[in-house]
Amino acid sequence: MTRVRLSVAERRGELLRAAVEQIEARGVAAVRIADVASALGVSNALVLYHFSTKERLVAAAFRHAAEGDLAHLRKLLGRRTPALRRLRSAVRWYAPTGQAKGWRLWIEGWAAALREPALREVTQDLDRQWKAAITEVIAEGVAAGEFHCPDPHGTALRLTALLDGLAVQLTSYADAVPRARAQEWVEELLTRELGLRPARSTGP
Numbered sequence: 001m002t003r004v005r006l007s008v009a010e011r012r013g014e015l016l017r018a019a020v021e022q023i024e025a026r027g028v029a030a031v032r033i034a035d036v037a038s039a040l041g042v043s044n045a046l047v048l049y050h051f052s053t054k055e056r057l058v059a060a061a062f063r064h065a066a067e068g069d070l071a072h073l074r075k076l077l078g079r080r081t082p083a084l085r086r087l088r089s090a091v092r093w094y095a096p097t098g099q100a101k102g103w104r105l106w107i108e109g110w111a112a113a114l115r116e117p118a119l120r121e122v123t124q125d126l127d128r129q130w131k132a133a134i135t136e137v138i139a140e141g142v143a144a145g146e147f148h149c150p151d152p153h154g155t156a157l158r159l160t161a162l163l164d165g166l167a168v169q170l171t172s173y174a175d176a177v178p179r180a181r182a183q184e185w186v187e188e189l190l191t192r193e194l195g196l197r198p199a200r201s202t203g204p
Contacts, residue, residue, distance in 0.1 A: 014040060015040070015047055015050055015051070018040050020061045020062075020065050021039065022036050023058065023108060024105050024108075028108050028111070028112035031054075032054070036057065055116055058112070058119055059121070060122075062105075062109050062119060063122050065105060070126070070129055072093070073130070073133055077134075077136070084147060084194070087137050087138065088190070091163070091186060095182070096167035103167045103171045104171055107167070107171060107172070131153070131160055134160065138155055138156060138194075148195040166182045166185070
């Protein structure tokens with residue numbers, strides 16, 4: 001069967017999707033150019049033509065995987081609703097108990113970024129974009145008088161640090177933290193950081 005000729009953009013997208021799948025299956029350290037090529041039935045040379053090295057392919061694959069989630073985050077935060085509602089909606093989605101990106105992929109990326117400068121540059125840039133988006137909606141809530149927060153950037157950093165840490169625990173260790181308890185911790189942090197009134201306890 002004749003293989004359909006793809007445009008450069010389409011071919012790169014196909015290669016990046018295959019690379020993400022291979023990284024998720026094998027890990028960053030173990031994945032090879034040959035694995036990506038084999039998954040698509042193309043030559044190693046074709047993969048190298050588009051990305052030149054494994055390191056560049058991996059870095060581009062991580063950026064590709066994050067683009068959809070970043071777009072969804074901005075969509076959630078751009079709604080015409082109160083800032084607190086948008087923030088909580090984004091946190092529920094981003095949390096390891098939500099529907100955001102595959103956490104195994106990102107834990108792999110964080111570990112590999114310690115030794116791979118190209119990947120570290122990408123993950124740092126993506127991290128800055130996430131924090132900037134969260135900082136912006138918190139600042140909007142402060143300006144609208146919805147809550148009080150003297151340091152929106154610091155709150156965004158602490159919030160994402162908690163979510164990322166919980167993701168490592170919930171992904172790496174079965175039942176390390178009950179999911180309901182993890183959600184409670186996130187809500188407690190929001191309540192404290194934003195000066196909100198604590199939810200009434202339903203216990204005795």
